[in-house]
Amino acid sequence: MNKRYYTCLFGGEAGCGVMSTGSMIAKGANRRGLWSFVVNEYPSLIKGGLNSCLTRLSEQAVTAYEEPLDFLGLFSQQAFEGYVDQLRPGGIVLYDSANVTVDESKVPPGTLLYPLSFTSYIPSGGAKIMGNSVMLGAFSALTGYPLEALIEVSKDEFHNKKTQEQNISILKEVYADVLTTLATNNVFPLKFQQNSLAKMLINGNEAISLGAIKAGCKFSAGYPMTPGSSVLSYLVDYGKDYGLVFKQAEDEIAAINMLIGASFTGVRSIGSTSGGGFALMVEALGFAAQGEVPIVMVNAQRGGPSTGLPTRTAQGDLGFVVHASQGEFPRIVVAPGDVEECFYETFRVFNLADKYQMPCIILTDKFLADSSVAQALFATEELVIDRGKQFVPQEQGANEPYLRYKITPDGISPRAIPGQSGGRHIATSYTHGEDGFYSSGNHEYGLQEPSIVVAGMDKLYNKLPAMEKDMPSIKFYGPADAELTIIAWGSTKGAILEAMEQAQQQGIAVNFLQVLYISPFPTADMEARLKNVKKTLLIEGNKTAQLGMIIRANTGYKPDHCYLKYDSRPFVPSGILAKIKEVLS
Amino acid sequence: MAAHDMNLPYVPTWCPGCGNFGIFNALKKAMAMLNLDLEQTVLATGIGCSSKIGQYLNTYRIETLHGRSLPVATGVKLANHKLTVIAEGGEGDGMGLGMGHFVHTARRNLDLTYFIHNNQIYGLTKGQTSPTSDLGMITKFTPAPLGNIEQPINIVKMALSIGATFVARASVANSVQLANLMAEAIQHPGFAVIDILQPCVSFNSVNTYQWYKERVKPLEEMESYNPDDLEAALALASLWGDQIPIGLFYRKIRPTYNGSIEQLAQEALVEQDITQIDIGKLMNSLC
Numbered sequence: 001m002n003k004r005y006y007t008c009l010f011g012g013e014a015g016c017g018v019m020s021t022g023s024m025i026a027k028g029a030n031r032r033g034l035w036s037f038v039v040n041e042y043p044s045l046i047k048g049g050l051n052s053c054l055t056r057l058s059e060q061a062v063t064a065y066e067e068p069l070d071f072l073g074l075f076s077q078q079a080f081e082g083y084v085d086q087l088r089p090g091g092i093v094l095y096d097s098a099n100v101t102v103d104e105s106k107v108p109p110g111t112l113l114y115p116l117s118f119t120s121y122i123p124s125g126g127a128k129i130m131g132n133s134v135m136l137g138a139f140s141a142l143t144g145y146p147l148e149a150l151i152e153v154s155k156d157e158f159h160n161k162k163t164q165e166q167n168i169s170i171l172k173e174v175y176a177d178v179l180t181t182l183a184t185n186n187v188f189p190l191k192f193q194q195n196s197l198a199k200m201l202i203n204g205n206e207a208i209s210l211g212a213i214k215a216g217c218k219f220s221a222g223y224p225m226t227p228g229s230s231v232l233s234y235l236v237d238y239g240k241d242y243g244l245v246f247k248q249a250e251d252e253i254a255a256i257n258m259l260i261g262a263s264f265t266g267v268r269s270i271g272s273t274s275g276g277g278f279a280l281m282v283e284a285l286g287f288a289a290q291g292e293v294p295i296v297m298v299n300a301q302r303g304g305p306s307t308g309l310p311t312r313t314a315q316g317d318l319g320f321v322v323h324a325s326q327g328e329f330p331r332i333v334v335a336p337g338d339v340e341e342c343f344y345e346t347f348r349v350f351n352l353a354d355k356y357q358m359p360c361i362i363l364t365d366k367f368l369a370d371s372s373v374a375q376a377l378f379a380t381e382e383l384v385i386d387r388g389k390q391f392v393p394q395e396q397g398a399n400e401p402y403l404r405y406k407i408t409p410d411g412i413s414p415r416a417i418p419g420q421s422g423g424r425h426i427a428t429s430y431t432h433g434e435d436g437f438y439s440s441g442n443h444e445y446g447l448q449e450p451s452i453v454v455a456g457m458d459k460l461y462n463k464l465p466a467m468e469k470d471m472p473s474i475k476f477y478g479p480a481d482a483e484l485t486i487i488a489w490g491s492t493k494g495a496i497l498e499a500m501e502q503a504q505q506q507g508i509a510v511n512f513l514q515v516l517y518i519s520p521f522p523t524a525d526m527e528a529r530l531k532n533v534k535k536t537l538l539i540e541g542n543k544t545a546q547l548g549m550i551i552r553a554n555t556g557y558k559p560d561h562c563y564l565k566y567d568s569r570p571f572v573p574s575g576i577l578a579k580i581k582e583v584l585s
Numbered sequence: 586m587a588a589h590d591m592n593l594p595y596v597p598t599w600c601p602g603c604g605n606f607g608i609f610n611a612l613k614k615a616m617a618m619l620n621l622d623l624e625q626t627v628l629a630t631g632i633g634c635s636s637k638i639g640q641y642l643n644t645y646r647i648e649t650l651h652g653r654s655l656p657v658a659t660g661v662k663l664a665n666h667k668l669t670v671i672a673e674g675g676e677g678d679g680m681g682l683g684m685g686h687f688v689h690t691a692r693r694n695l696d697l698t699y700f701i702h703n704n705q706i707y708g709l710t711k712g713q714t715s716p717t718s719d720l721g722m723i724t725k726f727t728p729a730p731l732g733n734i735e736q737p738i739n740i741v742k743m744a745l746s747i748g749a750t751f752v753a754r755a756s757v758a759n760s761v762q763l764a765n766l767m768a769e770a771i772q773h774p775g776f777a778v779i780d781i782l783q784p785c786v787s788f789n790s791v792n793t794y795q796w797y798k799e800r801v802k803p804l805e806e807m808e809s810y811n812p813d814d815l816e817a818a819l820a821l822a823s824l825w826g827d828q829i830p831i832g833l834f835y836r837k838i839r840p841t842y843n844g845s846i847e848q849l850a851q852e853a854l855v856e857q858d859i860t861q862i863d864i865g866k867l868m869n870s871l872c
Contacts, residue, residue: 027872030872031872198869198872200868200871200872201872202871206871210864210867213862213867214862216857216859216860218664218854218855218857218859219660219663219854221660238867240847240848242862243848243854243857244854245846245848245849245854247663249656249689250685250689251685253653253656254653254655254656254685254686254689255656257649257653257656257657257660258656258659258660259660260647260649260657261629261647261656261657261658261660261661261662261663261664262660262661262663262854263664264647264657264660264661264664265627265664265668266664266665266855267664267665267854267855268859269660269664283650284650284653287649287650287653291647377868377869377872378864378868380863380864380865385859385860417855418625418626418627418645418665418668419624419625419665419667419668419855420624422624423624423645424623424624424643424644424645425645425646426640426646426647426648427646427647427648428647428648429632429648429649430648437595437640438637438640438648442598443595443596443598444595
């Protein structure tokens with residue numbers, strides 16, 4: 001059976017409460033057996049402009065969104081102009097009659113137009129943002145969405161008792177008024193259920209924050225930059241209860257160096273930024289690698305180059321983060337494709353960072369960072385902390401000096417942290433010998449410099465064989481045998497999975513290779529998998545097929561087709577399905 | 586603990602006669618005077634001749650990037666506020682690339698000590714103008730006839746105006762006073778800065794031992810000296826030229842950054858057990 005969806009979009013100026021309107025509907029639906037996907041689009045503005053929140057509901061898990069709308073809730077004229085084209089025939093337009101004039105010639109046939117005076121329901125002196133309760137009450141009456149679900153969510157949403165009462169009273173009043181004007185009670189097209197599975201409404205950045213807290217991260221430092229900084233604000237709000245300290249830094253350079261200092265001292269540390277901030281951190285990324293200091297950094301991509309598109313999505317930083325910094329060194333780059341991977345892979349990279357003593361980058365994008373999805377609670381029982389090889393004073397021989405960078409077969413040396421007895425050492429940004437001592441120009445090491453340099457570089461790269469076995473670098477979806485294999489990374493995953501489902505229903509067999517860990521690149525695994533493909537379609541949110549270049553550099557394979565999108569908006573399943581058909585025709 | 590316990594078997598690569606030798610010895614003396622536990626001490630250095638001090642001192646050390654000793658030291662201190670944390674580097678490192686960090690570390694009054702080796706020249710890159718080079722100074726990058734045409738940074742005045750709570754200047758030529766001030770700075774609960782005047786025997790032929798010797802004057806001998814008074818300290822800090830005051834300009838006890846954070850009231854971050862963290866309530870709050 002085809003999945004059924006219900007999609008509503010709320011649009012208005014920043015400050016109208018557009019986003020909470022959409023997420024309250026999603027939360028209420030999640031609690032009553034439905035699944036939701038919530039996408040926010042907003043310009044880089046505090047007031048005014050056009051914000052939108054699209055909420056897509058279904059009876060089964062939702063991994064993506066589509067634009068055709070069943071319901072359009074308008075706070076402003078600009079929202080009407082911006083979204084009327086996406087309305088399905090037979091949909092509903094609910095609008096604030098004081099701010100919106102509907103040109104009926106632009107509306108598809110069979111649309112129910114419902115004007116309402118929002119301000120007449122807001123108590124005198126009440127905040128404009130209460131308009132979202134007017135919107136919700138009318139939405140409920142017009143669509144048959146249960147009012148009780150919205151009342152319940154409002155109780156959790158508004159902590160101030162008076163505000164809560166005011167909003168709930170608006171909800172009820174509007175609901176009753178709108179209902180009296182309707183000929184019949186509408187029935188919501190999706191089936192609600194009581195006592196369903198508990199689901200979170202969670203976005204990528206929240207999932208990363210939860211993963212970090214679960215992994216025992218106790219320190220974070222950062223500088224605000226959209227869309228990365230909501231990880232930081234989550235840690236500010238909730239980390240304190242877990243003993244985590246967040247330090248706002250003077251710039252991103254300070255931030256990453258603070259993380260290095262904390263991690264050198266033995267504390268798991270995370271930062272979060274976007275491309276511009278990451279660019280400033282690059283020298284210190286190399287420092288973390290050279291000093292073998294584990295750190296975890298989130299880069300939530302936005303459009304670039306330069307200041308680019310602060311609030312819009314892109315996948316343009318892949319090549320950059322994989323190669324960033326002078327010199328050569330291995331680093332871990334993981335690109336989660338959904339909130340579940342955001343959580344579990346964040347937990348995992350904290351272990352990997354400690355085990356392999358190197359910097360790790362979690363590469364997401366605005367779409368994944370900021371879009372909320374219904375998600376079953378994460379299973380945390382099996383998650384085990386692994387701090388890797390640690391220096392144990394008792395195991396050290398009596399006259400044996402501790403060597404921080406001791407050469408070992410797997411490239412990993414036991415790590416001592418300040419305060420430990422017998423572990424004094426120097427951690428350094430210089431190329432160094434086993435004792436961390438700078439090898440250039442010194443009386444002690446000067447003459448052996450070439451061999452020390454080679455040993456130091458080989459030490460870093462000797463970690464790779466073990467790493468390859470330790471991370472689920474490529475994930476595979478779909479039938480083993482398919483006419484077409486999609487290759488992609490990051491947040492495109494959800495739209496690809498939905499497109500594949502639709503393709504299958506239409507008799508087209510498509511499978512999908514998701515590259516989850518892009519660095520170190522899983523060359524052998526990718527080569528083996530590429531032997532089984534017939535035709536490939538590479539999908540990326542950038543201009544130059546950056547994953548394609550990485551695959552080609554490592555395996556020599558060139559994908560047959562590319563679907564590249566760099567228009568600042570996410571991929572949708574219908575677009576991918578159309579491309580699948582195009583390349584197979 | 587004697588100063589020689591802090592030594593490592595490496596021979597410093599500083600030029601013969603370099604001021605860094607004197608600073609290194611004074612630091613070891615100060616640490617010995619305080620009987621510091623070397624395993625509970627972290628020295629974070631930048632990059633440059635003076636920052637090499639970290640290669641030779643047997644504590645925990647982290648040799649950071651050029652200009653970044655303070656943010657790294659900040660991370661160390663917040664991760665384990667029970668450690669004694671010292672940042673050290675040259676004036677090029679700290680007042681050039683590191684200036685932003687200097688300002689912000691001072692205003693947050695983290696309990697750190699910062700020793701700035703100030704020789705008014707870039708040494709390791711062989712003689713370029715530094716942020717404290719005097720007007721008119723001829724260097725590789727500011728050749729004759731103009732020389733340096735930018736106003737030098739007065740480190741003491743800077744430190745006073747950005748909120749450092751222990752501000753001193755010392756000369757390497759006066760090693761007893763330097764060691765004493767270093768010990769006091771390490772003990773000071775808050776951000777303590779010492780501007781340490783030193784010659785660069787290879788690239789600065791102007792600001793020599795002799796040059797400093799003729800000009801430095803103990804603050805105690807100066808009128809209106811009062812280390813409790815910021816205005817008085819600022820006035821004395823403005824003197825630079827025929828007279829260069831040395832000694833403790835200012836000391837103030839004010840709440841530290843690390844002392845103000847609830848999470849650091851008891852155990853250090855690094856001491857927390859991370860094996861059994863329950864995020865159930867966070868997940869439930871999202872339902």
